Amino acid sequence: MKNYMLASEHTRPIVLTGEQSSMEDDCACPDGATILRFDHTLAMENDCACPSQTGFARLESAPGILYEQTPRTHTDSLPGGFHLAFSPYTPAGPSALNAPAWERWQSFRVPRPLENPVDETLAQENLIVPVGGQFKLRTSPPETLIAWLHLTNACNLSCLYCYVHKSPEYMPEHTGLEAVERLIETTQERGFPRLKLKYAGGEPMLHFSLVKKLGQKARALARQTGIELEQVLLSNGTRISASDVEWFLANQCKLMISLDGLGKAHDRMRPRKNGSGTFERVARTIDEILLPKGMTPFVSITITKMNANSAADAVRWALTRDLPVSLNFYRQPDHRHNQNGLALEDEIIIQGMLAAYQVFEEYLPTRPFLNGLLDRAQMNAHLHTCGVGQNYIAITHEGKLAQCQMQLHAPVAQSLQGDLLSLVSGGNIHNISVEEKNSCRDCLYRFRCTGGCPLESLRFGQSPNCKIYQALFPAALHLEGLRLLKYNGYLQ
Numbered sequence: 122m123k124n125y126m127l128a129s130e131h132t133r134p135i136v137l138t139g140e141q142s143s144m145e146d147d148c149a150c151p152d153g154a155t156i157l158r159f160d161h162t163l164a165m166e167n168d169c170a171c172p173s174q175t176g177f178a179r180l181e182s183a184p185g186i187l188y189e190q191t192p193r194t195h196t197d198s199l200p201g202g203f204h205l206a207f208s209p210y211t212p213a214g215p216s217a218l219n220a221p222a223w224e225r226w227q228s229f230r231v232p233r234p235l236e237n238p239v240d241e242t243l244a245q246e247n248l249i250v251p252v253g254g255q256f257k258l259r260t261s262p263p264e265t266l267i268a269w270l271h272l273t274n275a276c277n278l279s280c281l282y283c284y285v286h287k288s289p290e291y292m293p294e295h296t297g298l299e300a301v302e303r304l305i306e307t308t309q310e311r312g313f314p315r316l317k318l319k320y321a322g323g324e325p326m327l328h329f330s331l332v333k334k335l336g337q338k339a340r341a342l343a344r345q346t347g348i349e350l351e352q353v354l355l356s357n358g359t360r361i362s363a364s365d366v367e368w369f370l371a372n373q374c375k376l377m378i379s380l381d382g383l384g385k386a387h388d389r390m391r392p393r394k395n396g397s398g399t400f401e402r403v404a405r406t407i408d409e410i411l412l413p414k415g416m417t418p419f420v421s422i423t424i425t426k427m428n429a430n431s432a433a434d435a436v437r438w439a440l441t442r443d444l445p446v447s448l449n450f451y452r453q454p455d456h457r458h459n460q461n462g463l464a465l466e467d468e469i470i471i472q473g474m475l476a477a478y479q480v481f482e483e484y485l486p487t488r489p490f491l492n493g494l495l496d497r498a499q500m501n502a503h504l505h506t507c508g509v510g511q512n513y514i515a516i517t518h519e520g521k522l523a524q525c526q527m528q529l530h531a532p533v534a535q536s537l538q539g540d541l542l543s544l545v546s547g548g549n550i551h552n553i554s555v556e557e558k559n560s561c562r563d564c565l566y567r568f569r570c571t572g573g574c575p576l577e578s579l580r581f582g583q584s585p586n587c588k589i590y591q592a593l594f595p596a597a598l599h600l601e602g603l604r605l606l607k608y609n610g611y612l613q
């Protein structure tokens with residue numbers, strides 16, 4: 122356990138003491154009460170189609186006069202007399218309450234009216250709720266259409282967990298250009314303000330000339346139609362040159378690189394076809410090509426039974442370079458196929474993840490990192506784990522339409538004709554709301570985890586990772602509490 126140096130003076134103003142309240146402060150506000158809130162997020166890049174950051178949910182409550190502590194609120198001690206508080210209905214992440222604010226929250230064990238701005242802030246965070254109120258989450262429609270462009274089946278690596286059926290095939294240029302046109306049309310027709318393209322494979326850098334052509338077409342059409350364009354390329358990090366980086370920077374295309382351990386641990390998971398390791402090459406790409414040119418890649422770590430105990434080393438390597446990191450769980454290609462014995466084993470994964478969290482605690486970035494800590498969990502309250510069937514489309518190298526990148530072998534349509542979103546919503550994966558999942562209905566974390574990957578739920582009946590999520594959420598929330606203290610100048 123780390124010993125904390127508490128800051129004697131705050132290095133930045135304390136923001137959140139209910140200052141957005143419209144209530145008059147009639148001097149009933151407890152002296153010096155301070156509530157630090159999770160108030161912004163950093164979208165993390167990973168393979169999947171995360172729910173849109175704008176899919177924020179708000180709690181509807183019946184107007185009530187008396188408020189009480191929200192049942193099942195999770196609390197935890199933090200340094201400096203602060204406490205962490207997180208309720209199932211918290212709009213985003215947890216809050217950190219100093220001693221007077223904590224005392225005030227405790228007073229709501231007995232129902233009482235809102236009397237001061239701190240009460241109002243507690244109510245905004247849904248840490249107190251109207252007695253007898255009815256609660257329902259309301260999500261706004263997603264604002265981004267997300268598309269996986271599967272540019273090639275080819276790859277220069279043979280990763281142990283890869284679900285792509287490898288072949289030299291790649292997307293012909295005319296197929297790619299048609300895909301971009303259809304995606305722009307769909308974005309317009311469905312009224313999304315934004316389109317996000319994920320250049321993927323296989324290894325998309327093997328066909329970088331195609332990436333550039335598609336990017337050029339997408340930018341031109343986005344300009345014409347007024348659509349905001351986001352681009353990210355998912356790479357193994359072994360085929361990126363200095364001149365390629367100029368294109369990424371000039372075209373505002375983000376980069377996600379996979380790193381599954383340090384040295385031999387990474388090499389074992391992600392070898393070349395001839396068996397040689399790739400860690401040295403990936404490290405060189407980041408240290409000698411990307412960072413010197415001012416390009417910050419997202420680092421994605423895929424956790425399997427085999428590399429869970431290396432996750433901490435990979436996190437340390439990334440955090441020493443101030444890189445954003447996401448920890449994602451391995452998914453079996455289908456329920457019968459446990460590749461190389463990689464399937465998650467709860468205790469091994471939990472111990473490996475907790476060791477990785479200790480490294481986060483040691484470095485404690487002030488940049489938000491909570492959304493990258495626990496697979497698909499996202500802290501803004503939401504109802505669906507990913508955009509499958511709603512705002513996510515995967516396009517195969519042959520120009521076929523699939524529900525998700527793990528279903529490329531089972532397309533829902535053989536071409537890109539028709540209403541693409543209607544076609545994907547009719548596929549086998551039913552991306553139901555967490556409120557419809559019996560096993561999740563009473564879970565404290567249901568609006569963050571939302572029941573895990575819908576494809577795994579289809580295969581296994583419910584998330585096979587529930588025990589892991591439940592074991593790790595408290596530790597992940599605790600880390601966010603520490604980050605809030607540091608960000609606001611309470612920790613050195």
Ligand code: SF4
Pocket residue numbers: 555560561562564565566567568570571572573584586587588590591
């Ligand atoms: S899968 Fe488990 S942790 Fe996730 S919402 Fe359902 S019950 Fe909660």
Ligand code: SF4
Pocket residue numbers: 168169170452497506507508509525526527550573574575576577
């Ligand atoms: S169904 Fe699962 S694998 Fe597919 S995009 Fe959603 S979370 Fe990812």
